[in-house]
Amino acid sequence: MSDAANKAIDRAMGALVGGAIGDALGMPTQLLSPARITELYGHVDDFVAPVADHPVSKGLLAGTVTDDTEQALLLGRILVESGDHFDHARWVNGLLDWEREVKARGSYDLLGPSTKRAIDAINNGLPAEEAGRSGDTNGAAMRIAPVGIMMPLEPLDALVAKVAETCRATHNTSIAIASAAAVAAAVSHGIAGGGWRAASDSAVAAARLGATLGHWVTGGDIAARIVWAQDMVRGKVMKDAIRLITDLVGTGVASQESVPAAFAVLEVAGGDPWQAAVISANLGGDTDTIGAIAAGMAGACTGFSRLPPQHVARLVGIDMSEVRALAADLMAARVAKKGSGKDAAA
Template sequence: MSDAASKAIDRAMGALVGGALGDALGMPTQLLSPARIAELYGHVDDFVAPVADHPVSKGLLAGTITDDTEQALLLGRILVESGDRFDHARWVNALLDWEREVKARGSYDLLGPSTKRAIDAINNGVPAEKAGRGGDTNGAAMRIAPVGIMMPVAPLDALVAKVAETCRATHNTSIAIASAAAVAAAVSRGVAGGGWRAASDSAVAAARRGATLGHWVTGGDIAARIVWAQDIVRGKAAKDAIRLITDLVGTGVASQESVPAAFAVLEVAGGDPWQAAVISANLGGDTDTIGAIAAGMAGACTGFSRLPQQHIARLVGIDMSEVRSLAADLVAARVAKKSSGKDAAA
């Protein structure tokens, strides 16, 4: 294996495992207010268990990943199995199988609203190409990292088109595609060796293109909100930044809140994946998804080897050998696309 391929796999692993760290750290604080988080835990800077009456995370062990990570790994496997043309039917069937599994585990409440609504519609006979027409929340962005690993950032149109294809069944709207495209482009720039500031620049360009795809829905422009969210927290202390993100940007499941919030977190953390996870966990709202996105992007820009290994060892619900194999397969596909010059969105 070449040195370049090894570095790319390390960055790909950084994206996937960084996302898992942010997901697991935010798992017990999701849906809670910043005041309630402080009351229960003080300042969250390590894995903690959710309270017994938590609305969605009750019963999970400290360090447990949620649907954010599970869906990202699932999407990654479908991308590898699909080859050059994304297998939409395989993806829908995989989502339906996964839904049955999480229901059996008693974790259905962890599903985001757009994904849950689309899966229910497909189960009721709605064609998959129509099921995602109303999906405008952050479920596509939370799981999109494998597309960023597999797709080179240039040509950008090919990357964004691949993002849109994976969004069709659950998040086929302009705002969700723009959000997912931003995250995928940031990850792709990181896997290519770029730093987090360069990744943010690529994200803004991708969001602008993604906003032209899918079914148009109303909402703040994702590209503009990413730039604005990073601007308002730049140079601020973490405590002050958390308040600005919570009060102004928003931390709900809406794409126009949580995705710009994740980029603001990336700014405050200075591209440090663990700090991105910690900041996200204390925001309140959709902490696990914001953490998964922010720490995943940061991890792509730093690499797995620079992640806190002592925390990785305590993750629950993730098979690191499978993650490493997936990262290698996605990077191999990326290298093949660059070598052949194929438009992988075809």
Template sequence: MPSMRPEDLVDRATGALVGGALGDAFGMPTQLLSPGEIRAAYGFVDHLVAPAADHPVSKGLPAGAVTDDTEQALLLGRALLRSGPRFDHKSWVNALLGWEQDMKARGSYDLLGPSTKRAIDAINAGVPVEEAGRHGDTNGAAMRIAPVGILMPPEPLDALVDKVAETCRATHNTAIAIASAAAVAAAVSCGVSGGDWRAASVLAVAAARLGASRGHWVTGGSIAARIDWAQGLVRGRARAEAIGQVVDLVGTGVAAQESVPAAFAVLEIAEGDPLQAAIIAANLGGDTDTIGAIAAGVAGACTGFARLPADAVAGLKGIDLAGVHALAADLVAARLGARPA
């Protein structure tokens, strides 16, 4: 990978976070809907649109609004900087609880996901952190993991995967969830270091293999194998056919073994273009905002903030771009300082 100036690393890091926000916002009005319902409500989504008035989760939000995917990623980024060498699980759980309370106060219907909520309830009931997340196998860890990829360099890969596993422990302490989050974090880290989306995809598979040896075993297909398979499935196909393969064969649900491979398939179809990744994901049906956040976030890390579509970025709502840039700069500074994290 090329030698990167600090300011270029920050641009790539900001691209990861804002690219993720774009994918999230494009998918916000279509999440949980079927492809047919998306077409009936919006036609083909190729720009930021407001959700239908009867949307089960997103109703009332303006076009361009980000959701839990973006907000929890930024929350994790700040938690990493506060924690220092050892990740502070108690502070992280409290931050998640505070976030959900704030979301309820704002009248949001988009709250903590099933694995995170179950784990936090267990911790509040006295279950140790190491055990609370032993059944967390959905995509909540992968959707918010980008800050770990910014903080940790891609080599040594074991150290990056260990940090991913540490941040997953309280809520998603399973091999499937850790492998999924490791794939995303490694891809982001590769992009921040100057790698393109193809190199990021290769590293994602390697990181998923390592991540599968962490956490509690739960039944499910290999994340590494499914990412590799999903990208090969769509490679070289016409776009419409490739999208159909993702919907029909890979799956787009909240299960990590569906949505994370689907996100890397979307990255392949979009050929690393963040806007196209966001658009493709928004029209898939299912967990569109999370798939979009992952795919466009990895793409944004590989292109940088400066190359994101300015008009779409300007349309984002509920995100402080200056604050995101500052967070990215702080995470990069920690990465370059080789501070244990």
């Protein structure tokens, strides 16, 4: 394998494992307010176990990944198995099997509201292309990194079309597609060897294109909110940035809150995956998802080899050999696409 191919796979691993780090660090703080996080844990800068009465994370070990990572890896496998045309039936059945497995092991962190609503509709006979017409939360964006690994950044319309294809069954709305397209484009830019700031620019372009697809729903423009959120926190110290993100951008499951928040985190962290995870974990709200998105984008731009090994070693619930195999398969699919050999080696 060439040096360029090894570097590309390293960045693909960086996206997947970086996302897992952000997810696991935010696991014990998700759904909590910033004040409650401080009261229970102080400033979170390492993996900690959730409190015994946590609403969704109770009983998990420190460093455990959640639905964000598990669904991203599931989507990656479905992408590889689907070939050129995304297999919606396999994807929906995979999500159902995943939820059954999660319930069997006693977890409380199940499918998000948009995904759950769509799957219930599909089970009741609604076609997959119609089931996702009201899905506007961040479930698509949180698991979209494998699309960014597999799809070259150019042509951009092809990348965004693949994002929209994977969103159709659960998040077939303009705001969810725009959000997922932004994250996928940032990851794809990183896989090709680009830095985090230019990746943010690519994300804005992809969000604008994604907003023209799917069923239109109300909500702030994702591209504009990404630019605004990053501008607002630029040059701020972490404490002030956390307050601005929490108070003004928002950290809820709505796409127009959590996705711009993740890009703001990327700005404050200066593209450092671990710092992105730490900032996200202390925000309050949907900390695990914001962390997974922000640290995953940062990881794509830095690579797995630059992730802190002492923290990677403490992740729970993720098989590194499986992740490496998936990263290699997604990169093989990327290289197989027209013009992607040059892109992957950039």
